[in-house]
Amino acid sequence: MTAPATADPVPAQTPGPGPDGSSPLRRKLLVLLVAVLLLAGVGIGAVRYAADRADRRDQEQAGGPPVHEGTLSLDAAGGRRLLVRNLAWGPHRDEIAAVPADAPDGPRTASGVTCLRFHAAAGTGICLQAEHGALDDTYHASVLDASLHEVRRFPAPGIPTRARVSPSGHLVGWTVFVSGDSYAGTDFSTRTAIVDTRSWQFYDNLENFRLVEDGHPVQAADVNVWGVTFADDNAFYATVATGGRTHLVRGDLAARTLTTLHQNVECPSLSPDGTRIAYKKRVDGADPAAPWRLYVLDLATMTETATAEQRNIDDQALWADDRTLLYSMPGDYGSDLWTVPADGTGTPAVLLRSAVAPAYLG
Amino acid sequence: MYLADARSTKSDRAADAAPDPRPGRRAAAVPGTVLALGAVSLVTDVSSEMVSAVLPLYVVSALGLSPLGFGLLDGINNGVGALVRLLGGHLADRGGRGHKLVAGLGYGLSALCKPLLLLVHTLPLISGVLAVDRTGKGLRTAPRDAMISLATAPEHRGRAFGVHRAMDTTGALIGPLLAFAVLRVADDRAERSGYGAVFTVSGCVAVLGVLLLVLFVPGRITRAGLPAADPAAPGPTLRDALALLRRPALRRLTLAAVLLGLTTVSDSFLYLLLQRELDLPAHLFPLLPLGTAAVFLLLAVPLGLVADRIGRRTLFLLGHAVLLGGYAVVLSPLHGVPAAATVLLLHGTFYAATDGVLAAATAATVPDGQQGAGQALVGTGQALARFACSLAFGAAWSLWGPRPALAVTAAALAAAALAATLLLRPATPAATR
Numbered sequence: 001m002t003a004p005a006t007a008d009p010v011p012a013q014t015p016g017p018g019p020d021g022s023s024p025l026r027r028k029l030l031v032l033l034v035a036v037l038l039l040a041g042v043g044i045g046a047v048r049y050a051a052d053r054a055d056r057r058d059q060e061q062a063g064g065p066p067v068h069e070g071t072l073s074l075d076a077a078g079g080r081r082l083l084v085r086n087l088a089w090g091p092h093r094d095e096i097a098a099v100p101a102d103a104p105d106g107p108r109t110a111s112g113v114t115c116l117r118f119h120a121a122a123g124t125g126i127c128l129q130a131e132h133g134a135l136d137d138t139y140h141a142s143v144l145d146a147s148l149h150e151v152r153r154f155p156a157p158g159i160p161t162r163a164r165v166s167p168s169g170h171l172v173g174w175t176v177f178v179s180g181d182s183y184a185g186t187d188f189s190t191r192t193a194i195v196d197t198r199s200w201q202f203y204d205n206l207e208n209f210r211l212v213e214d215g216h217p218v219q220a221a222d223v224n225v226w227g228v229t230f231a232d233d234n235a236f237y238a239t240v241a242t243g244g245r246t247h248l249v250r251g252d253l254a255a256r257t258l259t260t261l262h263q264n265v266e267c268p269s270l271s272p273d274g275t276r277i278a279y280k281k282r283v284d285g286a287d288p289a290a291p292w293r294l295y296v297l298d299l300a301t302m303t304e305t306a307t308a309e310q311r312n313i314d315d316q317a318l319w320a321d322d323r324t325l326l327y328s329m330p331g332d333y334g335s336d337l338w339t340v341p342a343d344g345t346g347t348p349a350v351l352l353r354s355a356v357a358p359a360y361l362g
Numbered sequence: 363m364y365l366a367d368a369r370s371t372k373s374d375r376a377a378d379a380a381p382d383p384r385p386g387r388r389a390a391a392v393p394g395t396v397l398a399l400g401a402v403s404l405v406t407d408v409s410s411e412m413v414s415a416v417l418p419l420y421v422v423s424a425l426g427l428s429p430l431g432f433g434l435l436d437g438i439n440n441g442v443g444a445l446v447r448l449l450g451g452h453l454a455d456r457g458g459r460g461h462k463l464v465a466g467l468g469y470g471l472s473a474l475c476k477p478l479l480l481l482v483h484t485l486p487l488i489s490g491v492l493a494v495d496r497t498g499k500g501l502r503t504a505p506r507d508a509m510i511s512l513a514t515a516p517e518h519r520g521r522a523f524g525v526h527r528a529m530d531t532t533g534a535l536i537g538p539l540l541a542f543a544v545l546r547v548a549d550d551r552a553e554r555s556g557y558g559a560v561f562t563v564s565g566c567v568a569v570l571g572v573l574l575l576v577l578f579v580p581g582r583i584t585r586a587g588l589p590a591a592d593p594a595a596p597g598p599t600l601r602d603a604l605a606l607l608r609r610p611a612l613r614r615l616t617l618a619a620v621l622l623g624l625t626t627v628s629d630s631f632l633y634l635l636l637q638r639e640l641d642l643p644a645h646l647f648p649l650l651p652l653g654t655a656a657v658f659l660l661l662a663v664p665l666g667l668v669a670d671r672i673g674r675r676t677l678f679l680l681g682h683a684v685l686l687g688g689y690a691v692v693l694s695p696l697h698g699v700p701a702a703a704t705v706l707l708l709h710g711t712f713y714a715a716t717d718g719v720l721a722a723a724t725a726a727t728v729p730d731g732q733q734g735a736g737q738a739l740v741g742t743g744q745a746l747a748r749f750a751c752s753l754a755f756g757a758a759w760s761l762w763g764p765r766p767a768l769a770v771t772a773a774a775l776a777a778a779a780l781a782a783t784l785l786l787r788p789a790t791p792a793a794t795r
Contacts, residue, residue, distance in 0.1 A: 155645030
């Protein structure tokens, strides 16, 4: 507070009182007030518009599939059925719902359990959920028993994107997106975790596994792992990205290693017979906004086969059986599920509207 | 703390923004112009951090896109950002109202980008809009710091920059809170319209920031005790801007900032190291930047005052010693949450002791007419050096692993700090006058 006194007055550039006697400051504050009111009006209008639209989504959509509340089981018994996150508008939106595998257009049975991402096998479910806190969203992975009750919950550090259960139901894995911290940050990264539901051992970040490329250990700061698919209760496949390239890796849980097998593979999905991987391939010459196509890799010969789906794909495909792939495409209500033969023949067809995150049971 | 400052000087603010001609009036502790610029930065940071906070969620949940491999543009952005910053600083020095004009363009450009986000739905386009937003930031940074320098008596610049940085960081902390509040009210369920509301509100907040600049930041910055610059005087040419480097004090400061920047690990890498080397649970990762920001916010003003007392160069060097301490904790056998909290405390202190302080130190080495170019030069040198450090650190991590890479960086930081101490020690009185 020892600022020097002004020695010489600042030359008069100071506006005096306005013609109406109000000071310039007063006028400025008035302008500010009017602007704040206007801007607040626009902001409140935008928020109310969005809220109205959100309310409409709780009303049942015309022509949408009928959805009833009911009980779901993740057991093998009860016939073959498809479980999805239901996106059809209405009170059961975002809930895990079941349809008979042979009548996917039929009525859906909603479970009351809400998940962003979901997968299930052999009586175990993995459900990635958001918690809307007062200050921000947080996420967790919830391991479900056969009656869809939470058995255990694990914290997840970002936005859920992929989830898988091993064929035995013993292992669950998931991937979330973590965003960077830089100004207008665009440096996204992933965190992939696996839990053994028998011992509850929690591998919270597969980036800490040893990465082996062409027989040599590799370390890099920019390693990202995503899209786990399980072979058995120890081996799994996933995508590892480093140095701007993606690799298919084979993971060994006990040895804590990831070994690269093939380049340019994202979101692998292992066929039920364990011989092929369906995946997203980044193709040359495609629109940079939509560069991925659905491919199948034969693990014995490492030959790649393009499927008949020509559009960009952004999903971890699911094998409906050893011949057919199931995947999501953008739809009128978020996303629809499509099928295409895995051998490159046929044409894509819609299986189920307004649904995402499928799993077959029974 | 700065809030109390702001409140106590509120009545002086108007008088300072439109200087009172009455003789004998004492200059306010923190000039009104600085508070006005602080308010502009606060509001603008609320706006931009609203977008940053929900953007990943928007891209993944509402657009259903995978954002990986999306950061590739960051390197190009850094380079362009540096050039734009130099340009902004130089242009701002030309003409009497240049600083306000160029800063206004920068804030305006970023404000325009918010409604644009409502219209683009693919990653390349979103990333293009973010690049323009960043260009706006590059453009406005140097003129803004120049205006803070010009408005403040030299002996109080540490405090003035501290107040500004504290207000700026406050905005960055409020932004995400406001964004999620909007999402709560509008729509929790990850739909496009909910994010549309966030982008619209963010745009409105950004416009408010520009308006605050237009209304309350004077076009010609004057400070108590000095006559206003002669408006008829010709603005500095590009040659004059380059000639700045012939000033030994500025050259030494730039060199010191570059040397230290070359050994300053980026925030992203530091947080990654905390998680990997200190065995921090993965779910705490999103909280790490908040820790740094909170400490920066709390210490920016007190350390600004310390800088005025003991000298900006000294504190700038001490700040890097604190950072070295942070590296040492990461390299030590300490583990877990307490160790990470200690590192964040040191990291936030480092920012509080160096960020605004470097700007204050720069202000003392350049003439008033070239504050914009001077601030741009030092700031750009530091930013490019840090970017080079990121590239080198990433390579060293791949080559040797994270621990050895940090150990080497720590050794280099110690050497750079010694060199910088020698560089900055002969503080010739002429240079600071």
